[in-house]
Amino acid sequence: MREFFRLLRKIIKTGVARSRFVMAAIGLGIAMVLILVAIQTYTDFNQLLYGAQNQNETADFLVINKQITNAMMGQANKSAFSKEEIEQISKQPFVQSFGVVTPSQFKVVAQAPGDLHFATDMFFEAVPDSFLDVKSEDWKWEPGNNTIPIILPNDFLNLYNFGFSLSQDLPQISQETVKALPLQVNISGNGRSDSYIGRIVGFSDRISSFLVPASFMNWANQKYGAGQAAGTTRVIVKTPDPSNPKLVKFLNDNGYTTNLDKLKFSKTRVIVQTIVSVVGFFGLVLLFFALLVFSMFIQLVIAGSKEEIQLLVTLGAAPQQLQRYLLKQFVPLYVIIGIVSLVLVAACQYAASIALSRHQMLVDPWPGVGVFAAIVLIMLLVYLVNWLTVKKYVNN
Amino acid sequence: MEIQLSQLMPIPLRDKLSQRKSDIWNEEVTFRPGTFVKIKAPSGSGKTTLIHYLYNIRFDYTGQIRVDNKPWPDHSKNEIAGIRQQHISIIFQDLRLFGQLSASENIELKRVMIPQPYCSADKVKEMAARLNVTHVLQQSGKTLSYGERQRIAIIRALSQPFKWLLMDEPFSHLDAENARLAAELIAEECKSRQAGFILTDLDDDQHFAYDVKLQL
Structure with missing residues (x-):
């Protein structure tokens, strides 16, 4: 099969619009980092609030x-x-x-x-x-x-x-x-x-x-x-948790008041949550566009090699073989992007944990489970979108 | 593997063809496994069309073509690919080589399309030698002459396993001597696979010992 793929590389030109592809790849990388950072920040923040190590009588x-x-x-x-x-x-x-x-x-x-x-x-x-x-x-x-x-x-x-x-x-x-x-x-x-x-x-x-x-x-x-x-x-x-935004909202809604000093952390928390949500949202938007560009790129490659692909199918190449070949051209790059993003986020997290520990705030030096789950999910999503695109256009 | 035609009629040629007698159009025809079939067809009688119908790359017909007792439209894309890789090979009239590949790569593409190639790379070289194209194997498909392309297309078709070989004027660009060599090789390869072929041509010829001769 390797020899067959080597010949396919000469027939199906994946080099068209390489710069656009690279840009989409960078976009995907940034999207992944944003999403992972949002998730990790949220995890860290929760850990600071509720973690057993940081329990300085939050009740x-x-x-x-x-x-x-x-x-x-x-x-x-x-x-x-x-x-x-x-x-x-x-x-x-x-x-x-x-x-x-x-x-x-x-x-x-x-x-x-x-x-x-x-x-x-x-x-x-x-x-x-x-x-x-x-x-x-x-x-x-x-x-x-x-x-x-x-x-x-x-x-x-x-x-x-x-x-x-x-x-x-x-x-x-x-x-x-x-x-x-x-x-x-x-x-x-x-x-x-x-x-x-x-x-x-x-x-x-x-x-x-x-x-x-x-x-x-x-x-x-x-x-x-x-x-x-x-x-x-x-x-x-x-x-x-006196910083629970629900508590503050409840008090405000009913015209109750209390020692406001104890609630001030709530505001910080709302701000952090908002920032995290915005970052995560931009990450998702970016991911969406990256997926879109990838799909268009695949479409372009397939359209650019339409006659060749037709002849290959005429000669008996199975659609599955072509799909596997095309996916093989793109997927390794996604895996590399995913790993690089993960390493980047892990490095940030490690640096953050050291910086925070100077202020007696302890967070895990490693990215949380959420980050790994997210990266797996994003990879699966990217793979799925690519697979569907390839399948759709190869079969046509 | 049997190929059966039933009331086959090309839609674009229907008016023209219904006026004249044909052994194939609008008839019941069965091609039995292992038979050498010659279809003689004057220009414009739908010769290439028939080959394309049989290979399932044209679909504008009425009637039915059954392969292994199953009409072509009932085969899935992967089944069709499997049939083309293992059971039906073809030599197109317009040859259809990849210009961006060398002659030997064109053959190799077909040979390694299946996980376990049917014939060895040496066997390909041997066939090339028999058809006098060894010297062009490394040349780009674009730069070959028609005669060379035709012989490469023949070797390509023979580099895979098959039960049926479809040939559309396979010697049109060859001189008598090269046509004889090619026919000899084809007959040998068909025999060794216990395969049959369907050959269409304009005139009568003596290249093969045909079992069946039909007029299109």
Whole structure:
């Protein structure tokens, strides 16, 4: 068969329009690289987000509330979540666990002990214990206890230490000192007023509020509250991925808001996804045109050797033999293009993995499975298109 | 392998041919395996047309040509290719060599078209020697004289296995001596394959011991 193909090479001129063929081949190469890069970037990005090595606690807690608008001012009930809304939030796929922030229905005045002459009106809120980032032995309360454990937001202490105390000539206080200082907490409401000892047991970065144990909150709301449960205005959710664009969209669609800083990664992610999609799309478009040019080239070769091919068939050359010969002229080039693209992408990936590892971001130094699958798929597609074209025109 | 013609009639020549008597047109004819058939045909009686019908490269006819009891149109393209590679060989009147190949490459093309060539390269050389064309084997097909081309076409046709050899005025460009040598070689090769042939020519001739003589 090799000898036969050698003679066919003299008869069927594949050299026509060689420059166009080379250009189509380069186009195919670029298309492959673009598609592979898009796939690989997507893989890397996912690995950075979800990979076990990069797991720096991506799960996050978000306190969600309604945006207060001018129209809502003065109508407290408008900022409350309805039952349906709460159910809707808790059902979202990106919500891993869900809790309600319970507000206090009584008045609270806190006094610093001793000579500090510091007193302030304040409030309490409570969240389910599982949402707390402070683990303390003292975080419990039972009816009859006179001491209330309290968690302060870290920001609060910072505000005091770095803003308030300096300007007022007051001493800065360490966390330990605050924990050691008992506060006098006066709670009043429902015609009663009682005094309790408040003890700071921890500082939370997660929830910007003054927290007391839920057991105390329920008890105190019953005792001092007006009896009418206030609506839920804040909820807390645990989400595995605060950068999930779906989450951001959900919040925006419903007019909810949260600590936006935690969502900023979402924007980056949307941008990366967009770029990757655009690159991949251009790759596909380019691939399409490369295939088109290849098909036209094959058509040209066959049309250019029409008489010769006819005579070959007359002499008994099987269409299959001619198809195999023609494919043999083109396919090795595709394989070479595929391998070169793969090597190129692998090199890029290796370089990227080294560059990223300097920033403690670990990605696989090798191209992902998706890349290999894609290259096999593209090769198959190219082969199929060529085969169909050759078959079509040889048989005609 | 039997070739059967049934009511065969070329569409373009129908009016002309229906006026006169023919042993083939519009008749039932069977070519039995291994027979040497001579078809004598005056100019314009459809001689080349018949050969092309038999080889299935022209289709403008009514009636039927059955090869192995199967009409030509029922054969697939690959079956037809197989038949042309293994069972039916042909010498065209217009020879049909590739100008871009040398004489020997033209023969080689046909010889190596099948995975297991029927005859060896030496055998081809021997046939070339017998037909006095050894000296032109390396020449381009374009530069050969008609007589040389005709002999190369004959060798090409003989370099493959066949049960039938179709010949359309195979000696038209040869002198008497070369025609005799070519006929001798053809007869030998047909015998060794137990193959038959169908030869068309304008006149009577004594090149072969024909089993059947027909008038077109």
